[in-house]
Amino acid sequence: MSGASSSTAPEEGTTTTIITATTHLTLPAHPIPLTYEQLNPRSKPTEFFGPLGTAAISVLAPLFTYIFFFACNDAVGCTPTTVRGWQQAWEYVSNFPSTAGHLWEWKAAGVYTAWYAYTVLCWAVLPGDKIQGNLLRDGTRKTYKMNGLYTLLLTLGLSLGVILQPGGIQLYTWLYDHWVPLASAALVMSTFQALFVYAQSYYNKELLSLGGNSGNFFYDFFMGRPLNPHPPFFPSFDLKTFNEVRPGMILWLLLNISCACEQYLRIGKLSDSMWVVLIFEGWYTADCLIQEHTILNQMDITTDGFGFMLSMGDLLWVPFTYGLQARYLAFNPVHLGKFWLTVVVSIILIGNYIFRTANNEKAHFRAGKNPKNLEYMQTERGTKLLTSGWWGRSRHPNYFGDWLMALGWCLPTGFSTPLTYYYIVFFVILLVHRQRRDDEACRHKYGKDWDKYCELVPWRIIPYVSQFAYIQRSAREVCAAPR
Numbered sequence: 001m002s003g004a005s006s007s008t009a010p011e012e013g014t015t016t017t018i019i020t021a022t023t024h025l026t027l028p029a030h031p032i033p034l035t036y037e038q039l040n041p042r043s044k045p046t047e048f049f050g051p052l053g054t055a056a057i058s059v060l061a062p063l064f065t066y067i068f069f070f071a072c073n074d075a076v077g078c079t080p081t082t083v084r085g086w087q088q089a090w091e092y093v094s095n096f097p098s099t100a101g102h103l104w105e106w107k108a109a110g111v112y113t114a115w116y117a118y119t120v121l122c123w124a125v126l127p128g129d130k131i132q133g134n135l136l137r138d139g140t141r142k143t144y145k146m147n148g149l150y151t152l153l154l155t156l157g158l159s160l161g162v163i164l165q166p167g168g169i170q171l172y173t174w175l176y177d178h179w180v181p182l183a184s185a186a187l188v189m190s191t192f193q194a195l196f197v198y199a200q201s202y203y204n205k206e207l208l209s210l211g212g213n214s215g216n217f218f219y220d221f222f223m224g225r226p227l228n229p230h231p232p233f234f235p236s237f238d239l240k241t242f243n244e245v246r247p248g249m250i251l252w253l254l255l256n257i258s259c260a261c262e263q264y265l266r267i268g269k270l271s272d273s274m275w276v277v278l279i280f281e282g283w284y285t286a287d288c289l290i291q292e293h294t295i296l297n298q299m300d301i302t303t304d305g306f307g308f309m310l311s312m313g314d315l316l317w318v319p320f321t322y323g324l325q326a327r328y329l330a331f332n333p334v335h336l337g338k339f340w341l342t343v344v345v346s347i348i349l350i351g352n353y354i355f356r357t358a359n360n361e362k363a364h365f366r367a368g369k370n371p372k373n374l375e376y377m378q379t380e381r382g383t384k385l386l387t388s389g390w391w392g393r394s395r396h397p398n399y400f401g402d403w404l405m406a407l408g409w410c411l412p413t414g415f416s417t418p419l420t421y422y423y424i425v426f427f428v429i430l431l432v433h434r435q436r437r438d439d440e441a442c443r444h445k446y447g448k449d450w451d452k453y454c455e456l457v458p459w460r461i462i463p464y465v466s467q468f469a470y471i472q473r474s475a476r477e478v479c480a481a482p483r
Helices: 047-070 083-092 106-125 148-163 168-172 179-200 217-223 239-245 247-267 272-290 292-297 308-321 324-331 337-366 397-413 419-446 448-456 475-480
Strands: 129-132 143-146 376-378 384-386
Touching (some): 047 083, 047 179, 106 148, 106 247, 129 292, 148 272, 179 239, 239 247, 239 292, 239 308, 247 324, 272 324, 292 337, 308 419, 324 397, 324 419, 397 419
16 A cells, blocks of 8 residues: 655645545565466475385275275174185175175266265355465465355255165165275276366366476376366366365265164164264264364365375275274174273363364464464564464374374274274374475475474474384474475
8 A cells, every 4th residue: 555645835825735645456476477387396206205106005095995895894704814714805806795895886886976966066055155265376365165064964964864764774774785886986986086187287277286296197196286176167166175075074974874774773773882983983074074164274275286195085095994993883893881981982082172172273373363372483484383282282283183083983893803993003104194294394484483493392293202103203303404
């Protein structure tokens, strides 16, 4: 804003006029427009051990989705404990005794496609807040429609209507009875989306991710070349953000409900362990959608491109592996009893408290609020970093809360099989890797201020613990390393 005034000494018989002009200017993010090549520099294929690593994960991750089913089911147990048991599991891959293990079924493919189309329709027609995302490096911001919670509520209402009908519980077990063909349909959908947006990114000149533009197909296909892809002619539909919390997360809950219906039909009631899994994994889904706007600040949205890593993770991995505990309990009920029920619920509640409180502290602070009067340090970039509260106890306290909740979801399955504990192992690896990537990005972003911050908050994930098994190095050593 600029102002100008004009004034001269008054003379007899004259009138003095003062003119003030105000101009509002909207300055671009870059005074000098950057070219497409400058906005989208070539990246180095270093994540996940480069092209070979990403190619291997692209094969192994979907493969393990199938392994979790064929090695853990009511036909062979969970897991097979004899050579003959493993041979039988292998034979069942092509000839499972029920539709649940058939590799492909066109009806299941149609149901999954209809489910995905339903979630898109809900996004389009249900009301929702319009939220602006973070400033992109080309000086623009995307606007997101946040109505995932309404999609969940409508879906649960329709599900309840089905279950309460005569024969509705048995009808709802259709999802449990078609587990593998539904997973195959999700794999086809995720592969198609990853290939489509990869090819489209070469023609529509969209903004690319800084980590997925290496020029190597296997690497860029997995990491994601486009940053915010959208279908042709629908620029307001951000495919990455939509997939993050809609079709996969809600389907995870629906599959859990189907598993609960299966257990009810088998034993005439729901075990306390099934109630724990159903309630708390359901609450996690609901909480995610209640706080849907917070995903706009996550690395998945701000940094990562949309490729097979996210499409497969959102559409296949989340619903069909995160629900392993409920599926196990459907055919192998576990009774916890009052003592272990109290222990498990306490672990989950503590984890949820840490997770939600830490995220709320960060969300309030980013919104310019500080109701707890938390301490912070000022950076040369003009931004602030929290140094007290949960964010003074570790640099990622929400990850610690996530770990506790993940452990609490696995414990209801008892100790008869290690397979149902894959989730906590996977989550430890996932969040440690994400913490490393996030710290590296912050070091690049804040420079020497990040070193100062690491000295104030040296603990990575677990509060006041600098070492976690063999994967946690000295925080001071890492922060002092040359950049």
